[in-house]
Amino acid sequence: MRLVDADRVAAVQQGLxxxxxxxxxxxxxxxxxxxxxxxxxxxxxxxxLCVCDLAAAAGMGESATSHALRILRAHRxxxxxxxxxxxxxxxxxxxxxxxxxxxxxxxxxxxxxHVHPGDSDE
Amino acid sequence: MRLVDADRVAAVQQGLxxxxxxxxxxxxxxxxxxxxxxxxxxxxxxxxLCVCDLAAAAGMGESATSHALRILRAHRxxxxxxxxxxxxxxxxxxxxxxxxxxxxxxxxxxxxxHVHPGDSDE
DNA sequence: GCGACTTCTGAACGATTGTTCATACGTCGA
DNA sequence: TCGACGTATGAACAATCGTTCAGAAGTCGC
Numbered sequence: 575m576r577l578v579d580a581d582r583v584a585a586v587q588q589g590l591x592x593x594x595x596x597x598x599x600x601x602x603x604x605x606x607x608x609x610x611x612x613x614x615x616x617x618x619x620x621x622x623l624c625v626c627d628l629a630a631a632a633g634m635g636e637s638a639t640s641h642a643l644r645i646l647r648a649h650r651x652x653x654x655x656x657x658x659x660x661x662x663x664x665x666x667x668x669x670x671x672x673x674x675x676x677x678x679x680x681x682x683x684x685x686x687x688h689v690h691p692g693d694s695d696e
Numbered sequence: 697m698r699l700v701d702a703d704r705v706a707a708v709q710q711g712l713x714x715x716x717x718x719x720x721x722x723x724x725x726x727x728x729x730x731x732x733x734x735x736x737x738x739x740x741x742x743x744x745l746c747v748c749d750l751a752a753a754a755g756m757g758e759s760a761t762s763h764a765l766r767i768l769r770a771h772r773x774x775x776x777x778x779x780x781x782x783x784x785x786x787x788x789x790x791x792x793x794x795x796x797x798x799x800x801x802x803x804x805x806x807x808x809x810h811v812h813p814g815d816s817d818e
Numbered sequence: 819g820c821g822a823c824t825t826c827t828g829a830a831c832g833a834t835t836g837t838t839c840a841t842a843c844g845t846c847g848a
Numbered sequence: 849t850c851g852a853c854g855t856a857t858g859a860a861c862a863a864t865c866g867t868t869c870a871g872a873a874g875t876c877g878c
Binding site: 576577578579582583585586587589590591593595596597598599600602603604606607608609612613616617620621623624626627630631632660669672673676677678680681 | 698699700701704705707708709711712713717718719720721722724725726728729730731734735738739742743745746748749752753754782791794795798799800802803
């Protein structure tokens with residue numbers, strides 16, 4: 575394999591996180607990479623909601639909502655509080671909350687950050 | 697569709713970003729959801745590197761690296777500077793840079809944030 | 819110009835992911 | 849206890865994504 579700046583490559587490699595750390599990071603970002611889950615999480619930023627209200631707020635079916643919540647729950651991103659036959663979900667991961675806050679702040683702050691339709695996306 | 701707390705649902709819906717904004721956000725997170733791209737971006741946090749050095753630093757093939765860079769370039773996340781037959785890439789999106797910095801800071805800060813293997817992941 | 823080299827691109831394969839339908843579980847009211 | 853309701857789960861399908869192989873385009877040294 576060819577190298578141009580071996581020193582810099584070695585320095586960068588040393589600064590890289592562990593393989594498992596990178597995998598965990600990618601895992602967290604994967605959870606945020608789905609519009610449905612993203613809407614659910616944003617909805618949960620301020621309020622605790624039950625499944626049917628979450629489905630209505632996010633504009634998706636209750637089954638899809640339950641599946642999405644199942645994944646988020648498995649990754650400890652949301653927590654559930656049961657009251658009778660209702661299930662109230664809330665955001666449980668401070669890490670994800672900060673990522674969401676940062677992302678939403680950038681959304682409100684400027685509209686130049688992301689690509690424009692038909693402009694650069696492949 | 698059944699609703700438990702219609703007021704709260706309406707309030708949450710009003711606070712949700714636009715559909716296209718959510719899609720753009722999910723798009724950005726999708727770029728960070730792949731371990732290979734994540735390693736490339738972290739490598740680019742501090743240094744400008746050519747394709748072969750990036751491939752070596754991230755531990756992936758040059759073709760795979762080029763494909764990943766192509767996607768990142770299409771989304772304006774990285775920019776390329778050409779010098780002869782070499783292509784030097786650098787991180788171009790301040791938004792993504794802050795997300796990466798925040799994520800890496802959390803990695804260094806605590807190891808309790810994410811799930812443990814075989815503990816909660818489905 | 820010719821050959822070596824770096825990067826880029828296209829196509830095909832395999833794998834993973836999200837969605838949907840249908841159904842099962844647990845809870846409340848009569 | 850029985851039916852209705854909210855939620856959860858399983859399976860199957862479609863779609864998307866990443867990787868790989870092979871080859872093309874452009875550049876430098878001779």
